[in-house]
Amino acid sequence: MKVWDLHCDTLYALLEAEKKGEPRRFDRNDGMMDLQRMKQGDYLLQCFACFVDLGEGEDPLVRALQEADRFRQILAAYPDDLLWVRTPADIDRLLTDGRIGAMLTVEEGGVCKDDPAVLRTFYELGVRMMTLTWNHKNGLAEPNVMPGYSEDRWPVAPNTTGGLTRRGFEFVAEMERLKMIVDVSHLSDAGIWDVLRCSRRPFAASHSNARSCCPHLRNLTDEMLAAMGDRGCLVGLNYCPAFLDDSADRTHLVSRVGDMARHLRRLIDKGGEDLVALGSDFDGIGGELEIAGAQDLPRLAEGLLAAGFTETQVEKLFWRNAARFFHDNL
DSSP states (O other), rough: OOOEEEEOOOOHHHHHHHTTTOOOOOSSSSSOOOOHHHHTTTEEEEEEEEHHHGOSSSSSHHHHHHHOOEEEEEEEEHTTTTTEOOHHHHHHHHHOOOOOEEEEEEEOOOGGTTHHHHHHHHHHTTTTEEEEEESSSSSSOOSSSSSTOOGSSSOOHHHHOOBBOOOHEEEEHHHHHHOOOOETTBBBBHHHHHHHOSSOOOOOOOOOOBBBTTTOOTSSHHHHHHHHTTTOEEEEEEOHHHOOOOSSTTTTTTEHHHHHHHHHHHHHHOOOOTEEEOOOOEEEEEOOESSSGGEEEHHHHHHHHHHHOHHHHHIIIIIIIIHHHHHHOO
16 A cells, blocks of 8 residues: 655654764665665655754754755655655656655754745745744744653643744745645644634644544644644644553553554544544654554554554555645645
8 A cells, every 4th residue: 555654754864874974875774764665665755854953053954954955865866766746746747657756844943043035945945844843942833842841740731822923923824825834743732723723724733643542742632633624634643652652651652553543543533534644753753663664554554454444544544635635735
């Protein structure tokens, strides 16, 4: 079954390995995502995030540009295997081309330094989706994970007061004008409701799950899921153990297919089966994972079918919803 994955941190992982003097090739490496694994998993498209941690002290704009450059290097190195997807026409081509699609995204709106001109430049560089925040407050909005965060006080209370700034509202409007997808994963509860109120186009949560199944603040409430479903939005199921496993003992968490099925059922129940997609977070998560890399996606499909989901529902989750969403909104 074809796979369209809304989020991975592979560009960051490749750049970090190079900076440590341990360069990795994209065709085959020891991470969670490489070309060989994608072929084994029958991938249709992977969204590659330029992930930036504002707490690491590097210039965030330079770091994001370095990862975007690495993306371009990968495309140039494997032209017979990868197709750069930026437009609906590219998606049409992808469905018959035989190559694996690659889409460039950004995880951390702070890389734009609050300047819409930088946002527009990222669009010209091919970025087609961007989170407004990661885990640090920036000039656009507040995230749900705030300073002092610790799961020792489980469950951690979400951020229900700090939402979008004035500049954040401006960025949402400009992203919609550009047809760059607004991504609310990592955004505070207040910020997500701000986006629901101010947006005019469907948006995404590229790698988030159902909070009623696991009360992690990175997950979405039933009310958010219902509102996003009504708006034609998209939510990518995240494989991270901390967002799937609802155990009160947070010392040993496991990412199981059974928990993924439980979250998927809730996402569909509250937002409809057109809401759901995949958002693995590969190369950005760790721990005990039943689906540990791109090569394992056939196992996930088999597990969900065995759990009672229909072939149509699994196909929608795996690629059809994402293909439609991006075709309609780019």
